[in-house]
Amino acid sequence: MLSTAPLTNRDRLVAQARRLFAENGYAAVSVDEVAAAAGLTKGAVYYQFKDKTDLFRAACDAVMLAANASTAMAHCQRMRAPAPARARSFIANLKIEKWTWLQMQQPVQSAC
Secondary structure: OOOOOOOOHHHHHHHHHHHHHHHHOOOOOOHHHHHHHHOOOHHHHHHHOOOHHHHHHHHHHHHHHHHHHHHHHHHHHHOOOOHHHHHHHHHHHHHHHHHHHHHHOOOOOOOO
16 A cells, blocks of 8 residues: 655655756756755755755665666566565565665766
């Protein structure tokens, strides 16, 4: 069952940052724009994130998590195994993908 809990301020900021960075690129998006799109203040952004780069990393992490979850789910749906085995496989795939993503992380240069 999907959660019906309202999004946290952090979640709202990350969702809007994902959209704005995808539409306009990193350099063209300001912290003020992200805050306004999320219906929050610039102070709310800096309460949740160290700087624009930190917000960008959170947006990238959210994209990777969504992509990895989709890939893992597709793999499990193709399996011809009982539900518990599919669930274990799904979790294992997420852990492997998250580890791979963490190993590939490079510091984002502020000149992006």
